[in-house]
Amino acid sequence: MTDFYGIDSALSEEERAVRDSVHRFVDERVLPIIGDCYVEGRFPRDLVPELASLGVFGANLPEEYGCAGLNNVSYGLIMQELERGDSGVRSFASVQGALVMYPIFAFGSDEQKRTYLPKMASGEIIGCFGLTEPDYGSNPAGMITMARQQSDGSWVLNGAKMWITNGSTAHVAVVWAKTNGDKDERSIRGFVVPTNTPGFTARDQKGKLSLRASDTSELVMQDVHVAGDAILPKSAGLKSPLMCLTQARYGIAWGSVGAAMACFEEAASYACNRVMFGKPIGAFQLQQARLAEMLTEIVKGQLLTLHLGRLKDAGTMTPQQVSLAKRNNVSMATDVAREARRLLGANGILAEYASMRHMANLESVYTYEGTHDVHTLVLGQAITGLNAFQ
Amino acid sequence: MKIAVCIKRAADMETRFKIAADGRSIDEAGVKFDIADFDGFAVEAALQLKEKDGTGEVTVISLGKDAVQETLRKALSMGADKAVHLKTDAVPADALAIARVLAAELEGGGYDLMLFGRMAIDAANQSVGPMAAELLGVPCVSAASQLGVAGGRGTARRELEGAAEVLEFPLPAVVTIDEGIARPRLPSLKGIMAAKKKPLEVKPVQVGESRVTVIKMELPPERTGGRIIGEGPDAVPELVRLLQTEAKVL
Amino acid sequence: MANTFAFVESRSGELRRVGLEAVTAARRLADATGGGEVHALVMGAPGISAKAEMIGAYGADVVEVVEHAGLALYSPEVVAATAAARIGDGSYRAAFFSASAQGKDLAPRVAAKLGVSLGADVTAFETSGDAIVVRHPVNTGKVIATLSITGTPVLLSLRPGSVTAERAPRTPRVATIAPAIDPAAARVVPRELLAGNTAKLDLGEAPVIVSGGRGLRAPENFKLVEDLAAAFGNAAVGATRAVTDDGWRPHTDQIGQTGRLVSPDLYIACGISGAIQHLAGMRTSKTIVAINKDREAPIFKIADYGVVGDVLEILPVLTEAVRKAKQSH
Numbered sequence: 001m002t003d004f005y006g007i008d009s010a011l012s013e014e015e016r017a018v019r020d021s022v023h024r025f026v027d028e029r030v031l032p033i034i035g036d037c038y039v040e041g042r043f044p045r046d047l048v049p050e051l052a053s054l055g056v057f058g059a060n061l062p063e064e065y066g067c068a069g070l071n072n073v074s075y076g077l078i079m080q081e082l083e084r085g086d087s088g089v090r091s092f093a094s095v096q097g098a099l100v101m102y103p104i105f106a107f108g109s110d111e112q113k114r115t116y117l118p119k120m121a122s123g124e125i126i127g128c129f130g131l132t133e134p135d136y137g138s139n140p141a142g143m144i145t146m147a148r149q150q151s152d153g154s155w156v157l158n159g160a161k162m163w164i165t166n167g168s169t170a171h172v173a174v175v176w177a178k179t180n181g182d183k184d185e186r187s188i189r190g191f192v193v194p195t196n197t198p199g200f201t202a203r204d205q206k207g208k209l210s211l212r213a214s215d216t217s218e219l220v221m222q223d224v225h226v227a228g229d230a231i232l233p234k235s236a237g238l239k240s241p242l243m244c245l246t247q248a249r250y251g252i253a254w255g256s257v258g259a260a261m262a263c264f265e266e267a268a269s270y271a272c273n274r275v276m277f278g279k280p281i282g283a284f285q286l287q288q289a290r291l292a293e294m295l296t297e298i299v300k301g302q303l304l305t306l307h308l309g310r311l312k313d314a315g316t317m318t319p320q321q322v323s324l325a326k327r328n329n330v331s332m333a334t335d336v337a338r339e340a341r342r343l344l345g346a347n348g349i350l351a352e353y354a355s356m357r358h359m360a361n362l363e364s365v366y367t368y369e370g371t372h373d374v375h376t377l378v379l380g381q382a383i384t385g386l387n388a389f390q
Numbered sequence: 391m392k393i394a395v396c397i398k399r400a401a402d403m404e405t406r407f408k409i410a411a412d413g414r415s416i417d418e419a420g421v422k423f424d425i426a427d428f429d430g431f432a433v434e435a436a437l438q439l440k441e442k443d444g445t446g447e448v449t450v451i452s453l454g455k456d457a458v459q460e461t462l463r464k465a466l467s468m469g470a471d472k473a474v475h476l477k478t479d480a481v482p483a484d485a486l487a488i489a490r491v492l493a494a495e496l497e498g499g500g501y502d503l504m505l506f507g508r509m510a511i512d513a514a515n516q517s518v519g520p521m522a523a524e525l526l527g528v529p530c531v532s533a534a535s536q537l538g539v540a541g542g543r544g545t546a547r548r549e550l551e552g553a554a555e556v557l558e559f560p561l562p563a564v565v566t567i568d569e570g571i572a573r574p575r576l577p578s579l580k581g582i583m584a585a586k587k588k589p590l591e592v593k594p595v596q597v598g599e600s601r602v603t604v605i606k607m608e609l610p611p612e613r614t615g616g617r618i619i620g621e622g623p624d625a626v627p628e629l630v631r632l633l634q635t636e637a638k639v640l
Numbered sequence: 641m642a643n644t645f646a647f648v649e650s651r652s653g654e655l656r657r658v659g660l661e662a663v664t665a666a667r668r669l670a671d672a673t674g675g676g677e678v679h680a681l682v683m684g685a686p687g688i689s690a691k692a693e694m695i696g697a698y699g700a701d702v703v704e705v706v707e708h709a710g711l712a713l714y715s716p717e718v719v720a721a722t723a724a725a726r727i728g729d730g731s732y733r734a735a736f737f738s739a740s741a742q743g744k745d746l747a748p749r750v751a752a753k754l755g756v757s758l759g760a761d762v763t764a765f766e767t768s769g770d771a772i773v774v775r776h777p778v779n780t781g782k783v784i785a786t787l788s789i790t791g792t793p794v795l796l797s798l799r800p801g802s803v804t805a806e807r808a809p810r811t812p813r814v815a816t817i818a819p820a821i822d823p824a825a826a827r828v829v830p831r832e833l834l835a836g837n838t839a840k841l842d843l844g845e846a847p848v849i850v851s852g853g854r855g856l857r858a859p860e861n862f863k864l865v866e867d868l869a870a871a872f873g874n875a876a877v878g879a880t881r882a883v884t885d886d887g888w889r890p891h892t893d894q895i896g897q898t899g900r901l902v903s904p905d906l907y908i909a910c911g912i913s914g915a916i917q918h919l920a921g922m923r924t925s926k927t928i929v930a931i932n933k934d935r936e937a938p939i940f941k942i943a944d945y946g947v948v949g950d951v952l953e954i955l956p957v958l959t960e961a962v963r964k965a966k967q968s969h
Contacts, residue, residue: 013460013463014582014583014586016465016583017460017464017577018579018582020424021576021577021578021579021582022579024576025576031898032891032898032899032900033896041832053578054576054578055578055579055580055581056579063583068579068580068582068583070576070579070583074579078579148590178428182841269920270916270920273916273919273923274916295505305617314604347916347917352881352898352917353897390398400658401779403779403780403782404777405782407679407779407782407783409783410815416779416783417938430957438881439717446851454738456696483785484757485748485751485757485760486751486752486755486756486757486758491891506760510862511779511780512778512779513778514760514761514776514777514778514779514780515748515758515760515761516744516748516760516761517747517748517751517760518738518748519748520745520748520749520752521748521751521752522748522752523749523752524720524748524752524753525771527750529717529827530716530749530828531716531827531828532744532745532748533744533745533888534743545831547742548745549741549861549873549874550740550833550873551650551740551741551966552739552872552873552963552966552967553651553833553834553835553870553873554831554833554834555713555714555831555833555834556829556830556831556834557716557828557829558828558829558831559827559828560827563828564891566862569841569842569845570842570845573842588692600757601756601757601789601790602757602759602788602789603787603788603789603793604771604785604786604787605784605786605787605788606785606916607784607786608782608783608784608785608786609782609783609786610777610782610783610784611782613942613944614944615928615940615941615943615944616942616943616946617943617944617945617946618935618938618940618947618948619945619946619947620947620948620949621947621948621949622947622948622949622953622954623949623954623957625947625949625954625955626947626954626957626958626960627928628943629947629958630961630962630965631959632945633906633927633929634800634801634811634947634965635801635804635927637849637906637927637944637945638710638763638799638801638802638967639848639905639906639926640801640872640906640925640962
């Protein structure tokens with residue numbers, strides 16, 4: 001395990017225990033199969049019950065809802081370890097926990113919490129998060145999905161969502177829609193929509209060259225009729241889904257470090273064992289420089305996420321701090337993955353090694369949950385007070 | 391059924407070991423520690439026996455400095471019910487001295503089964519369990535690869551060189567657990583949280599005289615590799631001889 | 641000048657090689673202290689007394705024999721009580737056992753009964769003043785400890801193969817004695833001895849792994865690999881990715897970059913060339929044997945012992961030799 005700066009000593013016993021359990025799970029259950037899953041374009045669905053019994057779904061939500069009640073550093077370490085396996089596996093857990101369980105927890109009624117959270121923690125109910133639309137990615141405020149309330153208090157939803165992780169697997173979707181015409185972003189509310197509701201269809205998006213061990217779908221809602229109590233009562237405007245994204249991005253900042261660690265460890269081990277020109281390639285300065293650069297950036301990322309986690313546990317973390325960490329760490333991980341792949345030479349293009357898989361995955365991670373560029377602008381606005389989005 | 395499991399905190403065997411400056415111990419800087427391998431099997435065996443029985447209690451016991459509490463909590467997070475830390479700053483190299491302390495704790499505990507790992511993966515003596523059994527005067531089967539308990543009696547299988555034996559014994563008894571019983575379960579995240587609330591009793595102990603002293607620790611010579619000992623079937627006798635007398639693995 | 645004691649291990653009426661190694665070790669220590677006597681104890685079903693002569697041939701001055709119908713199988717409580725009684729009666733400098741499956745069970749029981757300390761699984765020993773200094777591999781053999789053990793006697797269990805049994809013929813004084821407790825009164829009762837040990841070991845746990853690659857040429861030839869593993873008794877079977885990809889073996893058997901990472905005490909690579917992906921999974925094994933027809937194969941670069949040749953010809957011979965070695969253990 002890559003811990004050049006002895007960061008373990010800054011973790012509590014409980015945090016280390018959580019990390020070690022998920023680490024072993026990934027070693028034993030994810031790594032042996034994930035390369036094949038990736039090549040076959042298949043999410044390893046068999047892992048869901050096991051991940052649930054390990055307790056990773058919504059692990060930072062309270063025990064009264066069947067969750068583990070961990071702190072946010074532990075939650076981050078879980079994401080790190082899962083993404084050390086594969087970004088697709090981590091994405092599944094992020095969506096389930098941060099994008100579906102979290103909004104139900106934060107904006108849902110007591111009954112919604114009691115109905116959904118325990119079954120989502122146990123993996124009986126799988127969720128997806130419908131915010132992004134075909135023409136509204138970085139600009140969710142422009143969404144055109146509409147929810148219209150009927151005279152009996154029920155709702156009818158119409159619209160389409162795209163790039164939805166777990167979309168075709170999910171039993172339930174948290175769908176974000178405008179309730180007062182397409183110009184009013186303050187009218188955006190969340191709805192808990194069972195995916196077997198008539199008019200709701202999910203279709204897998206084919207031909208992905210990234211996140212191949214993850215289901216990504218398009219959702220179409222045509223006169224989807226849900227009861228009045230499907231609305232998340234405490235959701236209010238665009239800031240509600242953005243709060244969910246902050247939760248998920250927090251996990252991504254950790255997860256991407258895990259992917260980078262996996263690539264670095266693979267590259268370092270290969271460099272010490274692969275012999276060329278009569279000596280291990282790790283003895284050549286070019287490869288040493290590669291490895292030194294990778295390790296340095298990983299250590300910085302590790303320190304960044306740990307401090308971010310401590311801020312989150314203290315309740316003082318800001319969305320802009322999360323933007324900085326997501327932006328830095330994912331970009332760092334894409335660089336590390338690419339350099340690792342190059343160090344591996346021809347072997348590096350094989351699915352037998354993890355680096356190219358991580359490299360391709362991280363291009364999605366770079367793009368989703370706020371692209372790298374969008375986070376640049378978030379930081380720009382935080383620094384200057386000037387909005388460069390519009 | 392009341393079960394005690396004696397566990398040891400040991401270095402992760404994947405570690406690239408370094409000898410400490412005193413030349414008599416392992417440099418522990420940066421080394422990860424966990425439940426010693428076979429002791430993890432023993433905890434798993436105890437939990438499965440309890441689950442099969444439907445009732446009972448599993449107590450984990452460890453001797454050592456304060457760091458062993460982390461190891462005890464790991465066992466609690468797997469599902470053990472309570473823990474006892476026999477606190478001492480120095481654990482001797484003498485298995486008999488260790489067995490005496492553990493036997494004193496086990497004595498009068500009312501345990502039906504007292505489990506140990508077959509051996510501590512680090513010290514590799516494979517002695518403490520049978521010694522504790524002798525000191526307690528209870529039956530013992532060591533290195534069990536299968537264990538069944540019913541009606542106050544146990545049946546265990548032991549693996550021998552190219553053979554195996556089956557033994558029966560009455561409870562209470564000491565059984566030391568070999569690999570092959572069942573892989574230790576992963577502590578769930580809820581289990582980790584629950585472990586913090588389970589009882590962990592700290593008992594300072596005096597370890598008696600040790601007649602075994604570590605004089606030196608050293609790393610074995612580096613593997614060289616590349617040695618071709620012969621060609622074809624004719625090389626087999628030499629290979630077997632080397633495996634027996636040089637590598638000592640046959 | 642000091643007397644020493646040796647417990648001579650037997651199974652099914654035959655002495656085991658490790659039993660004679662204990663006699664040789666006891667002989668050496670006695671000689672090193674100026675030539676004391678070696679007293680040996682052997683226990684078994686009626687007929688075991690016929691082995692006394694051979695024990696003498698390896699250097700025992702006295703052979704005490706316990707013959708009892710209840711000792712056809714190793715009965716831990718009876719043997720431990722008898723050995724403890726015998727060792728307690730003499731004033732021995734050291735008492736030798738084998739660090740075999742049986743000896744590792746027996747020696748600590750005897751030590752606790754006598755209240756003396758045990759040097760377990762030692763690979764070398766010598767006297768040093770009042771103490772006996774031993775070498776003992778710890779941390780799965782990654783570290784070697786040198787220990788000093790005091791007390792009278794010191795009990796030692798010898799790692800098999802640490803001492804080569806040597807003849808040192810004498811005509812022993814043979815005495816037949818009774819077991820210290822009646823085998824019928826033992827609480828721990830041996831029920832049966834099973835031939836072969838068939839417990840299926842996980843690749844991660846097995847002390848020995850026999851692994852096969854494309855050099856086996858056809859899936860049915862994996863039988864040769866399985867036979868060798870069975871001869872060891874404590875071995876699991878592994879395979880390379882090429883072999884699992886071709887469906888010769890299940891994917892769970894694959895060792896390497898994408899398969900299992902293993903570090904057994906002994907890894908035998910059969911018909912494996914040693915692609916870097918495979919080496920990544922097994923290079924930390926403690927002892928590596930490679931059998932391959934290509935002398936230039938990379939596997940030989942990391943192998944402790946290489947045999948060049950056709951794996952299909954070599955494996956049956958090796959299997960037979962291992963089986964014999966195990967039987968005489």
